[in-house]
Amino acid sequence: QSVLTQPPSVSAAPGQKVTISCSGSSSNIGNYYVSWYQQLPGTAPKLLIYDNNKRPSGIPDRFSVSKSGTSATLGITGLQTGDEADYYCGAWDSSLNAVIFGGGTKVSVL
């Protein structure tokens, strides 16, 4: 069971928006930056968002994050078939002195 809680799956039609929640606590999301990753089948995770809402070079602004208290939400707008993947949130946890990940959310494009 992951310290960060994500829904197992979300889905939407092409062009629509999906949101993925990541719920934690004051020892992680509440006081530290959240990162988000996209993992396509058979590949390494790809950093989408870091420091709560910064995007590495090449990541489109269709991906954005909102954070409130001990939760964060990744939003993907203009959904494309290429967005079908597993998405993970991650953060530092000061109680564990460790990096922690959510259990992952599978995004399906209907």
Place this chain on the structure above:
Amino acid sequence: QVQLQESGPGLVKPSQTLSLTCTVSGGSIRSGGYYWSWVRQHPGKGLEWIGYIYSSGTTYYNPSLKSRLTISVDTSTNQFSLKVSSVTAADTAVYFCARDDGLGAAEYWGQGTLLTVSS
């Protein structure tokens, strides 16, 4: 462009020690500012952080694995390594190395290497 590449045996027998190495190119581990990380993924499962090391040699480990882990760095070869002792079938996974900012943001990853524990 920073690139990372894992290397390892592919197959390890139960109770043995698995050893993996990550070779970094396009950037120097010695230059500092980043943590050099190991993450694994069991078949069909999510990501599990194993631990990371700074260029100074300071390490942080997943508490649930700590007693079996050793992460080391060799700045002369620009490599860092992972050793997991007393492996069981539960250690069968794809192992990734990555460059982390220390707070869980890893922009550069290796392609991953499958490590199977079996007799």
